[in-house]
Amino acid sequence: MNQKIAQHKHCRSCSKAFVGEGRYCSDECQEGNEQTMKRKKRQLLMLYVVSVAIMIGALLMSVLG
Numbered sequence: 001m002n003q004k005i006a007q008h009k010h011c012r013s014c015s016k017a018f019v020g021e022g023r024y025c026s027d028e029c030q031e032g033n034e035q036t037m038k039r040k041k042r043q044l045l046m047l048y049v050v051s052v053a054i055m056i057g058a059l060l061m062s063v064l065g
């Protein structure tokens with residue numbers, strides 16, 4: 001079932017349906033998405049560092065307090 005719609009893919013960047021190879025509908029989407037991914041990775045890392053710092057802070061507070 002769903003043979004017809006199984007043939008197309010959705011662009012990883014703009015989510016548009018397209019037919020063809022790769023994960024993106026165009027070069028612009030590929031480049032744009034890679035930049036977004038890099039930025040997201042950096043944000044995630046920052047979030048991780050901040051939450052670890054808060055956890056350590058809370059731990060120290062509970063130990064000292």
Ligand SMILES: [Zn+2]
Nearest residue numbers: 011014025029
């Ligand atoms: Zn796209």
